[in-house]
Amino acid sequence: MAFTFRGGIHPPMQKELTENCAFLPPVETKELCVSLSQHIGAPAIPVVKEGDEVKKGQLIARAAPAISAPVHSPVSGRVRAIENRLGLFGDLSMHVVIENDFLETEDYLPPLHNPTQQQAIERITQAGIVGMGGAGFPTAAKLNFPVQTLVINAAECEPYLTCDYRLLLERTDEFLRGVDYLKLATGATRALICVENNKTAAIREVEKAGVPLVRFRKQTQGVGTYLVPLKTKYPQGSEKQIIYSATGKEVPEGALPSSLGIAVYNAHTAFSVYEAIELGKPLIERYMTLSGRAAKNPCNLLVKIGTPFALLAERCEASDTRMVVSGGPMMGFCSVSGEVCTKKTSGSLLFFTKEEVADSAAPVGACIGCGRCVSVCPMRLMPVMIDQSARAGNLKDAARYGAQQCMECGSCSYVCPAKRPLMQSIRGTKKKLREEKKRG
Numbered sequence: 499m500a501f502t503f504r505g506g507i508h509p510p511m512q513k514e515l516t517e518n519c520a521f522l523p524p525v526e527t528k529e530l531c532v533s534l535s536q537h538i539g540a541p542a543i544p545v546v547k548e549g550d551e552v553k554k555g556q557l558i559a560r561a562a563p564a565i566s567a568p569v570h571s572p573v574s575g576r577v578r579a580i581e582n583r584l585g586l587f588g589d590l591s592m593h594v595v596i597e598n599d600f601l602e603t604e605d606y607l608p609p610l611h612n613p614t615q616q617q618a619i620e621r622i623t624q625a626g627i628v629g630m631g632g633a634g635f636p637t638a639a640k641l642n643f644p645v646q647t648l649v650i651n652a653a654e655c656e657p658y659l660t661c662d663y664r665l666l667l668e669r670t671d672e673f674l675r676g677v678d679y680l681k682l683a684t685g686a687t688r689a690l691i692c693v694e695n696n697k698t699a700a701i702r703e704v705e706k707a708g709v710p711l712v713r714f715r716k717q718t719q720g721v722g723t724y725l726v727p728l729k730t731k732y733p734q735g736s737e738k739q740i741i742y743s744a745t746g747k748e749v750p751e752g753a754l755p756s757s758l759g760i761a762v763y764n765a766h767t768a769f770s771v772y773e774a775i776e777l778g779k780p781l782i783e784r785y786m787t788l789s790g791r792a793a794k795n796p797c798n799l800l801v802k803i804g805t806p807f808a809l810l811a812e813r814c815e816a817s818d819t820r821m822v823v824s825g826g827p828m829m830g831f832c833s834v835s836g837e838v839c840t841k842k843t844s845g846s847l848l849f850f851t852k853e854e855v856a857d858s859a860a861p862v863g864a865c866i867g868c869g870r871c872v873s874v875c876p877m878r879l880m881p882v883m884i885d886q887s888a889r890a891g892n893l894k895d896a897a898r899y900g901a902q903q904c905m906e907c908g909s910c911s912y913v914c915p916a917k918r919p920l921m922q923s924i925r926g927t928k929k930k931l932r933e934e935k936k937r938g
């Protein structure tokens with residue numbers, strides 16, 4: 499039995515490139531550029547200045563008063579500069595540039611033993627934990643909403659990515675302790691660990707650790723921690739889809755999962771919560787997948803936050819790369835430069851060959867009215883109608899067809915036999931609708 503949602507696609511998973519690669523130690527670099535915008539919300543505010551000596555784990559920027567998260571130094575060394583550096587989208591944003599002294603002198607928080615709920619919340623806040631599945635929402639801000647059910651997202655439904663799978667396999671106990679601390683911090687009575695059913699070794703390992711495998715949906719209503727097998731399908735790991743697959747509940751349009759008493763946390767976030775509480779270690783490094791056919795040595799490894807992409811390209815021996823993507827191939831973003839550095843949300847870096855990107859360069863044909871885009875849309879939208887309305891300049895109709903509900907998963911573009919860039923068209927339409935709303 500495996501649980502699922504309606505719609506979705508089955509792209510070639512390409513996980514075989516790295517699924518058997520155990521975690522490697524981090525690549526060391528002389529200089530790390532740590533962004534002050536590691537998360538959704540306001541950038542963190544620096545508390546160090548040029549020339550300051552810093553230790554590994556030391557606070558270098560405090561959270562801004564609005565939604566924000568603090569930032570810590572990933573190495574010991576000296577602050578060389580606080581200046582604008584290139585971001586993933588070619589934008590400039592403030593970074594703390596740290597010269598590594600390679601001494602790894604630590605300044606962690608004191609480890610907590612049997613913390614209370616309040617202590618766990620405070621530690622998650624202090625450690626700068628954010629959603630590590632890509633969204634980067636500060637975890638502390640999410641803890642403000644009381645919930646009964648945690649959905650732990652270990653679906654890893656994007657092709658190529660395997661670091662969450664390896665985390666469940668190699669760091670099972672620590673991951674499960676992190677899930678327990680999240681339950682403590684949120685007051686939830688149950689946690690549903692959701693894993694796609696192609697990750698059999700990870701499922702076995704979590705089961706071996708004493709977590710029962712759910713066979714009937716009714717079991718997910720009990721008190722405790724459960725392992726929920728999900729059908730292998732993209733985008734199984736999207737928030738609304740994973741909630742539906744795990745609980746059978748639909749998040750109403752415009753509402754938050756907390757309105758149903760549910761919160762979704764990424765598997766790596768749970769692991770980082772464990773590190774913050776038991777080791778006193780702030781979020782300064784994370785596991786990543788380096789993959790793609792242009793990488794001669796694809797791997798999974800620990801990466802210090804602020805490591806330049808160029809160094810990771812060297813680490814996996816990428817050559818003849820046609821495109822570099824940060825994140826998964828479906829929802830990730832093309833990187834503009836090797837100067838860009840990793841963030842707390844950087845779960846993967848993919849190096850694609852000409853052949854791997856050939857499909858996206860295929861000529862666009864006219865719509866043949868096959869309806870495939872409609873049948874795969876997990877949000878039950880009609881992508882073809884949104885696209886046609888937008889191209890005719892009729893934004894009102896595009897909105898009526900639900901353009902704003904599109905979560906930009908790319909499933910419609912993927913299946914379109916005419917290679918129509920539906921998702922890109924809808925993304926542009928959403929932007930225009932937002933601008934129109936702003937103008938009033």
Ligand code: SF4
Pocket residue numbers: 874875876877878879880881903904905906907908909910911920921924
């Ligand atoms: S319309 Fe949006 S949500 Fe639906 S398949 Fe296309 S990209 Fe995904």
Ligand code: SF4
Pocket residue numbers: 864865866867868869870871872882913914915916917918920
């Ligand atoms: S999948 Fe492509 S060709 Fe088929 S209806 Fe949708 S837009 Fe038209």
